[in-house]
Amino acid sequence: MIDSVEKLYKQIDELKNTPKTASTILVSLGTCGIAAGGNPVYEALKSAIADNKLEHVFNLVPTGCMGMCHSEPTIEVVHHATGERVFYGNVTPENASAVVNAGQGVAVGIPLLERSWYCPEDEEKVSDEQVQARIVLRNCGRINPEVIDEYLVNGGYTALAKVLTGMSPDEVVQKVLDSGLRGRGGGGFPTGKKWEFAAKQKEKTKYLICNADEGDPGAFMDRAVLEGDPHAVLEAMAIGGYAIGAEHGYIYIRAEYPLAIQRLQIAIKQAEAKGLLGKNIMGTGVNFTIELKYGAGAFVCGEETALIHSIEGKRGEPTFKPPFPAVSGLWGKPTIVNNVETYASIPAIFRMGIESFRKIGTEKSPGTKVFALAGKIDRMGLVEVPIGTPIRDIIFKLGKGCKYGKKFKAVQTGGPSGGCITTDNLDTPIDYDTLIALGSMMGSGGMIVMDEDDCMVNIAKFFLEFTLDESCGKCTPCRIGNRRLFDMLEMICDGKGTEDMIERLRTLANIIKDTSLCGLGQTSPNPVLSTMNNFMDEYLAHIKEHRCPAGVCTKLITYNINDNCVGCTLCARNCPVACISGEKKTKHVIDQDKCIKCGVCFNTCKFHAIDRV
Amino acid sequence: MACQNCEELDLIVKFPEKTAELDTYIDSLGLNNDMEHNRGLLIQCLHRAQHIFGYLPLEVQKHVSKKLSLHLSEVYGVISFYHYFTETPVGRYKINVCTGTACFVKGAGTVLEEFKRYLNLEQGETSADRKFSLGGVRCLGACSLAPVVMVNDKVYGNVTPKMVPEIINECK
Known part of the structure; x- marks a missing residue:
């Protein structure tokens, strides 16, 4: 139980001085890592360490998403003596033991990945390859999200301690205002302004809500944060509660994110047990409790008034603003709704100080934004870049352009509410306002890349x-x-x-x-x-012309076999509806009545014998 | 009341142990006479009820509404609003094709069409033998494996129409 701020610092010191093993192996076990087979890799590493009796050398840690979804399962090996970090991608249960056998060296036979980021809080940028700056994702893939001590040892809850003992609520609001932090959920409204409105309200009961109803299909940064670093969100909510005078907070989370829910539940329990949440936090007399509320699959509930109705147990229909939730929100009380990523930026702001934070990003929008790269891009995954980074750098430096050498056509930002950005505008520095000028929007941060084959x-x-x-x-x-x-x-x-x-x-x-x-x-x-x-x-x-230039709209295309056909039967064997017929070594024919135009024959033919018209 | 002529008997009567499980959960939430308070618990009660019964037919809705002292119309209004809740029984194998944007651009549409054709089901339907339910789901967040299909808890990545029969054959 941490009943004073001094005790928190003391505990952090003790944790820092605990002897470490020579190396730490971090295994990326977010939802995507698990789906790609992360758990068997973890088990294989565990038994390799146990078989060789190397428990004193290797500390095996399950972590959240490292952001390199393109090469999952990924693991990172940190050698503490040299500070060297090695990233391995596409690890399999079979080759995982090589990592253990390599000891302090680098295992051969497993693809290595480069580290394209730096953490501004801990280190300086050393090369231009480090396009990413990780503030929000700093702990993701670095700590075990189910162990609070790992969060503490990285400076966890010190921001809250600083706020509760050395600052008045007004000072906290002012600091968030000064930081220039804008809402990361899409709108880009200044977070400090929202807090200021709510703090000014005279009502006794106020609420703080975390919007974790990540509905934009193709965006998964909030899930990664909740799965990889849940305490950052809890700490920020407690800071927000103190600033506006709320004693109760809700996290509204999608029911489709079972792992994030589970890790949040564990985190809340651990924080309460340590006295970092709940009644009389760290002996300061401040109370703040957090409760989880589950969504039920409604995209519109990402809108704050709809979300509030959903928490109240009603249909999630939005209502007219004003009154803004900061004046009259949940059960008619002043309420703040912020997005997961916004909250996750807040403890870092207090730890780093405003000056260092404002050095990253642009004058009007300081800080970083996490993007989920997906679609026809070579390197899918999560990237966190300073706001103002050119879109080209994100897609071509980090994402390595389109897959299979296809031509880039457009990138959709802002999901179903956004628009597409074409080659002409790739050099635009990414920001809330520049994207709106291009007819798109920042949105929650999904980036879907489309190539020449998309209509x-x-x-x-x-x-x-x-x-x-x-x-x-x-x-x-x-x-x-x-x-x-x-x-x-x-x-x-x-x-x-x-x-x-x-x-x-x-x-x-x-x-x-x-x-x-x-x-x-x-x-x-x-x-x-x-x-x-x-x-x-x-x-x-x-x-x-009744023509689909990309050859996607099925009603406008037909597949025909031309004279290049050598009768290899590959297309016929792959056709899911068996509509291709023909003898071996003779030209095949497609039965147009049966063809579902899936394009499998077109993609499998090695002789360019299939025409799409 | 449930229809007496068909097999669909009242779930509440048919499964007293399941009903008891639901009641224990609802009672543990600390209900009181405050309507606003009870309404705030509605969605989580429905989540639990669907988890226990598999779906939310009228009898279950009535039961929940009585327990929480809410109008049935309110309960029904919530169930019909949110996609997560279903009023029809689902199959033993819930096949969900991800229809998020990343999966879409990578060809989830053709995969879904092939499932529809192969199972002779429309999206949102359940086969007569209640073995398969075919549904779409908005982004499972495994975009790097797109197109993704989820059968109950198992995730299949990089699915092509050709893989559809194999996936179905594994459901045994």
Whole structure:
């Protein structure tokens, strides 16, 4: 039990002075690491260490996501004597023991990965290869998220200690204001401003909410933080509670994230047991408790008023602002809603100091942003870059461009609410305002890369289908307008589009933007407008020529076998509907009535014998 | 009341031990006479009820509404709003094709079509023998393995339409 701040520092010192093993092996065991087979690797390492009786040399630690999803399962070996860090990717249970056998050296036969980041809190940037600066992800992949001591030894809960003993609530709010931190959930509203509004309210009961309802398909940074470093969020919430005068906080988390929920539950229990959360935190007389609330699969609940209704046990429909939640939120009380990543930045700000924090990022948006790179990119994963980094650096330096040498076409940021950014704008420094100027938005940080094989009309249709599904139905423009937009796009993709649809799409999209109540409706036509602005040629090809340039829209393409066919039967063997027939060594034929246009034959043929028209 | 003519008997009556499990959970939450307080517990009660019964038919909804002293209409309103809750029974094997953006651009659409064709089911349907349910799920967060299919708790990565029969054959 830590009942005073001095005791916290003392405990941290003791932990720091505990003798370490010569090396630590960190195994990335976030959801993606486990899905890629991380657990068997962990077990293999465990038995390799036990078999060789090397427990005194190697300390095996399960951690959260290291961000290198492209090479999962990944492990990192830290040799403490030299400070050397070795990253291995694509580790298998079979080759894992080589790491143990290599001792203090580097194991051969396992792919090595380079470290493309530095942690501004602990070290200086030493090379240009370090495009990433990790503040939010600092502990992810470095500590065991289920052991509070590992968080403590890295300076955990010292920010809270500093705040509770040396600062008044007003000073805390001022410090967050001065840091220039903006909401990382997408909107980019200054966090300090929100806190200031709530702190000014005279109500006795106030609430603090953490929005962990990460609904944007293709974004998984919040999950990584909650799975890899749950205490950072808890500590920040306690700081926020003190600043605005709230004694109770909620984390609203997706039910689809079982591992994050489990690790949060463990973290809350451990923090309460240590006296770092709950009643009379560290003997300072400050109280703050945190409770988990589960979402139930509604994208609109990422909107703060809808989220509040969901916590109240109602349908998650948004309501008109003002009154803002900071004035009247959960059960009518002043309430702050911040995103996971925003919270995770806060302890670092107090530990590093405002000056060092503001050195990273831009003048108007200091700090870093985590992005989830996915889609047709070579190196998928999580990256955390200073705000203001050119988009090109993120995609080509960190992501290494498109897979299989395909040509880059566009990157979608902001998920279903955002837009696409094309080659022309790749040198734009990434920031809330620059992205809005490009007709997209920062959003929660999903970055989906598309290559030459993606049809942009079809992409716009995909996002609208998502919005249709997720629209709560409260406002007519969003409920019916988006349906009409979708119908038109479907007709265009089916080759039934007419030229006047371009104008009708644009008009309707603007009406929906102007007349919807919440962020979901206001931004839902963005993918349509953005693809129309950047890829009008593709829309026109669908409408005028009934042709899908990327060869995706199934109603507009047919597959035929040409004279290059040598009768190798590969396509026929791979066809899922068995619609390709022909004798060995003779030209094959596709039965067009049965063909589902999946493209498997096109991709498997080694002789360029399949035409897509 | 449940229909007496079909097999679907009232779950609450049919499974007293499951009902007792749900009641123990709800009672442990500390209900009181404050409607607002009870309503705040509704969603977690429904999560637990669906976990216990597999789905949320009318009888279960009525039971929860009585326990929490809420109107049935409120309970139904919540269930019909959130995608996570289902009013129809699901199959033994819940096949979920990820329809997140990353999986979509990598061809999850053709995989889903192949599952539909192979199982002769539409998205959201359950086979007559209650063996398979076919659904879509918005992003499992395993984007590096896209396209991803999840069968109960097992994750299949880099799925192609060709792999569909193999995946189904493993469900035995």
